Amino acid sequence: MTILITGGTGFLGANLAKKLVAEDNQVVLFELNPNFRIVSEIIDKVEMVRGDIANWAEVLNVVKNYKIKTIFHTAALLSDNAERFPQRAYEINANGTYHVLEAARLFDVETVVFTSTNGTYGDHIGPTVSNDAPQFPRIIYGATKVAGERLGEYYYYRFGVNFRGLRFPPVIGPGRGPGGVSTYTTLTVQYPALGLPYEIYVAPETKAPVQYVEDAVNALKMLSEAPEEKLTRRMYSMSGVACCAADLVAEVKRLIPEAELTFKVNEQIDAIVKKIPMMEDIMAQQDWGWQQQYNSLPVIVERFVETVRKNRELYI
Numbered sequence: 001m002t003i004l005i006t007g008g009t010g011f012l013g014a015n016l017a018k019k020l021v022a023e024d025n026q027v028v029l030f031e032l033n034p035n036f037r038i039v040s041e042i043i044d045k046v047e048m049v050r051g052d053i054a055n056w057a058e059v060l061n062v063v064k065n066y067k068i069k070t071i072f073h074t075a076a077l078l079s080d081n082a083e084r085f086p087q088r089a090y091e092i093n094a095n096g097t098y099h100v101l102e103a104a105r106l107f108d109v110e111t112v113v114f115t116s117t118n119g120t121y122g123d124h125i126g127p128t129v130s131n132d133a134p135q136f137p138r139i140i141y142g143a144t145k146v147a148g149e150r151l152g153e154y155y156y157y158r159f160g161v162n163f164r165g166l167r168f169p170p171v172i173g174p175g176r177g178p179g180g181v182s183t184y185t186t187l188t189v190q191y192p193a194l195g196l197p198y199e200i201y202v203a204p205e206t207k208a209p210v211q212y213v214e215d216a217v218n219a220l221k222m223l224s225e226a227p228e229e230k231l232t233r234r235m236y237s238m239s240g241v242a243c244c245a246a247d248l249v250a251e252v253k254r255l256i257p258e259a260e261l262t263f264k265v266n267e268q269i270d271a272i273v274k275k276i277p278m279m280e281d282i283m284a285q286q287d288w289g290w291q292q293q294y295n296s297l298p299v300i301v302e303r304f305v306e307t308v309r310k311n312r313e314l315y316i
């Protein structure tokens with residue numbers, strides 16, 4: 001079965017690709033700016049297609065040419081970059097998702113898995129959010145992701161496209177790129193693991209949930225394979241582990257006592273991060289048996305540091 005990953009050399013895309021290739025799937029990576037280094041270990045086992053998700057013809061072409069059966073749609077402009085370039089964010093996140101869904105409809109793709117975010121909830125939301133809570137984002141990233149969720153549901157009900165998706169909290173793990181307000185969660189671990197200093201741009205007490213990348217990838221795969229009759233909805237939230245920046249620092253210093261971590265708060269970003277809610281994943285647990293494996297900060301940080309140290313050249 002041929003699987004397409006849009007944004008295939010991004011953080012989630014590359015990690016997912018490695019898992020799918022290890023399980024002997026044929027994988028096509030569709031990517032605007034291929035990062036060959038991050039997928040170097042699988043580069044001879046995947047097809048790399050350079051293209052723009054905002055270009056309808058390019059999306060149709062890749063789906064048709066490779067007879068794609070499953071699409072994991074991860075290509076996007078993340079929160080910080082989207083706010084800088086809102087028109088481009090609309091083209092990539094909203095139109096790009098429309099292109100993926102149309103290609104799936106036209107070429108009989110069996111499953112489309114969408115990647116959404118806690119950023120779909122607005123400022124009004126409390127510290128915890130149930131799976132089906134109202135979404136009223138005030139950032140373009142959230143607005144375009146809500147558009148993708150609702151459009152995917154429309155394609156499911158109207159055209160029978162097997163659309164499913166996950167809403168992730170900030171995902172933490174080796175190789176996460178810049179562009180999101182929660183990137184500090186990754187860099188606070190990654191830089192010291194590489195022997196580099198890092199200046200954290202949120203306050204020590206600022207708290208946000210994090211999910212380890214291996215859990216995020218496992219969840220994408222599990223949802224893609226879940227029997228249709230088990231699903232009671234098309235979108236499922238992931239929860240993660242609550243973590244304040246000071247706790248993250250303490251955990252890193254436990255493993256790397258010489259870590260050089262300092263704080264220089266960016267008030268604007270800090271205020272946004274402080275409002276990131278903890279989403280409940282009870283529906284994912286009930287419907288398709290989801291269980292988070294990396295369920296505490298020490299477990300996450302240990303795995304993260306070990307992985308970076310083993311593959312230093314990938315992350316430097």
Ligand SMILES: NC(=O)c1ccc[n+]([C@@H]2O[C@H](COP(=O)([O-])OP(=O)(O)OC[C@H]3O[C@@H](n4cnc5c(N)ncnc54)[C@H](O)[C@@H]3O)[C@@H](O)[C@H]2O)c1
Nearest residue numbers: 007009010011012032052053074075076115117168170171
């Ligand atoms: N990382 C997180 O913490 C997080 C949290 C919630 C949701 N998500 C969602 O998960 C998905 C993957 O996130 P990520 O962390 O891997 O992001 P990422 O930025 O690492 O990966 C996205 C990839 O998409 C590619 N891309 C961007 N514009 C494109 C275009 N026009 N055409 C083709 N490719 C394009 C980028 O080059 C990049 O490789 C995104 O949809 C994001 O919104 C991520």
